[in-house]
Amino acid sequence: MxxxxxxxxxxxxxxxxxxxxxxxxxxxxTALSTKEAMLRDWGSWDGDFRAMTTQLRRSLLEIAGDTAGNYDCVPLQGSGSYCVEAMLGSLVPRDGHALVLANGAYGKRIATTLGYLGRRHTVLDKGDYLPPRGSEVERMLDADPSITHVVAVHCETSSGILNPIEEIAAATAKKGRKLLIDSMSAFGAVPLDVRHLQCEAFVSSANKCIEGVPGFGFVIARKGALLEAKGRSHSLSLDVYDQWDVMNRTGQWRFTPPTHTVAAFIEALRLHALEGxxxxxxxxxxxxxxxxxxxxxxxxxxxxxxxxxxxxxxxxxxxxxxxxxxxxxxxxxxxxxxxxxxxxxxxxxxxxxxxxxxxxxxxxxxxxxxxxxxxxxxxxxxxxxxxxxxxxxxxxxxxxx
CATH class of the missing domain: 3.90.1150.10 (Aspartate Aminotransferase, domain 1)
Known part of the structure; x- marks a missing residue:
């Protein structure tokens, strides 16, 4: 050691x-050893790098508690907002209707993104820093049966508030709707275990609580939701289904991957496990x-x-x-x-x-x-x-x- x-x-x-x-x-x-992991160049099609991609996907599913194999991890090039847009554009149907729980800049960005995507959406705006509550979600879902998805931010860093994601998930499941979570600044430190929290998918990023460096994010989604997403995305680059399909068939990223960032993330995952x-x-x-x-x-x-x-x-x-x-x-x-x-x-x-x-x-x-x-x-x-x-x-x- x-x-x-x-x-x-x-x-x-x-x-x-x-x-x-x-x-x-x-x-x-970041840790010195995480920085040092970027000192080597990697071939994006090489077997060693493909093995690194497999390892990071498997490790992230373990952190998410996916012991039953119901979910899969799809890494995507770009910042966290790229991955949020990819999740929304791939998993919310074009005729879907999303309820966005906003209490800061990132909830509002989700609503803006849905507007760009042409997806119908309703916003529960709690202001700068009031938390959305499960009871409010239930009332809004009861009032509008056309809502298909609820989209929530796990930790809204505009204020530092930790939103009550468990009660939001329970309310969404109770009403038979699907939950999408922006866990960009929380996953890896704040509990998000898919064995206990029902969600269709969530997104996070390499450069947050896993303590890697910027360059990619990832969508962790139910395999059934990924299958249903085929042909739905508005974007080739942000098509979560296509990225997932290619990775599963070839072990490779569709387009040039952030090789050095992935190498740093593998080391960051090692340190994450070492810390408990x-x-x-x-x-x-x-x-x-x-x-x-x-x-x-x-x-x-x-x-x-x-x-x-x-x-x-x-x-x-x-x-x-x-x-x-x-x-x-x-x-x-x-x-x-x-x-x-x-x-x-x-x-x-x-x-x-x-x-x-x-x-x-x-x-x-x-x-x-x-x-x-x-x-x-x-x-x-x-x-x-x-x-x-x-x-x-x-x-x-x-x-x-």
Whole structure:
């Protein structure tokens, strides 16, 4: 066993010299051995690379809990949004009707994509950060029997909210409809086990909780749904059925695959298993979040969400009310100290986000808090407390949930 790799998993050594930590929902900071896996060139038609493709498909199905062999994994070149569009265009029939559960940018992007595809859709818009509930889904499905599919985002990183996907799945199944899940920023850390959660398909990406690098995503779908998708896609490149069919017959990707990204992902999968799989990864990310939130509280920062809805993926904090605080300056000061954070996406009050995923651990989170304190001192911000309207909005959120 390579002890250097083991150490990188448990202690999350610093990135390469000059590289900041990427505290975002992906791309993210990766292990050195994952980077090193990209130093070799691979032939896309070669048997060794075909074996790597087979291995990644099998490993992802194992993480998804597909012990019965009812599902299959279809990797696709491109970003996560490519794979979401591929799933929607291949699995929602042209005469189908999708109910989109939106509470942030990615739910809204799903609705926009369906519009481009010419697929009928209805949107349950919960605003920036209220969770869609199973009871709401049931009412809407009862009210409109024409709805064939429900589309939900597992973790909406606009706010960091972890949506109640289990109750959404139960409500969808109860009403006899099909569930599609965007689990881009959750799968691999947050449980998504197809033995216990009924879904037609879900999508995720190489550069999220498995801690690979950008270049491809994947659709995990029922084999029956994949068979039904034949001839349905609007796009040759994004045809999930055709990609699946060719891979099963030849072991190859239809078009030039991201060979180096696949090689990195194989190493990332090894490290994922070494850490204890989904449960081990969730434990580290959740601890990262808790250490971060506790430290930021001491500085006066307030998180948007209460603990029940706060994901282990990324945390949204209200911006301080102090007039000396400007996010652009704060961002630059954090970057100078080696940390890349994320701007906020709330519409009512200013905010920013700090990711908890990637090759980071609790020690890194403590250093983030120290860097935040230093940045506030440099800016002349006396206290990080948010404006009163932010706390009022959070209280309203708690009442509505």
């Amino acid at each position: 390579d002890t250097a790799v083991d150490s990188s998993v448990t202690s999350c050594a610093a990135p390469a010299k000059g590289e900041p930590y990427l505290l975002t929902p992906g791309p993210l900071t 799989g989904q449960a081990g990864r969730l434990a580290r990310y959740a601890h990262n979040r808790d250490v971060l939130v506790a430290g930021m509280h001491e500085l006066g920062f307030e998180p948007l969400l209460d603990a029940h809805w706060r994901s282990p993926i990324i945390v949204t904090f209200f911006a301080p009310a102090d007039p000396a605080f400007r996010f652009e300056h704060f961002y630059d000061l954090m970057k100078q100290q080696g940390f890349i954070i994320y701007p906020g996406k709330l519409t009512v009050v200013d905010s920013f986000r700090v990711g908890c995923i990637g090759q980071v651990d609790a020690d890194v989170m403590r250093r983030v808090v120290v860097a935040c304190a230093q940045a506030l001192r440099t800016m002349g911000v006396e206290h990080a407390a948010p404006p009163g309207v932010a706390l009022e909005e959070r209280q309203l959120l708690a009442q509505q949930v």
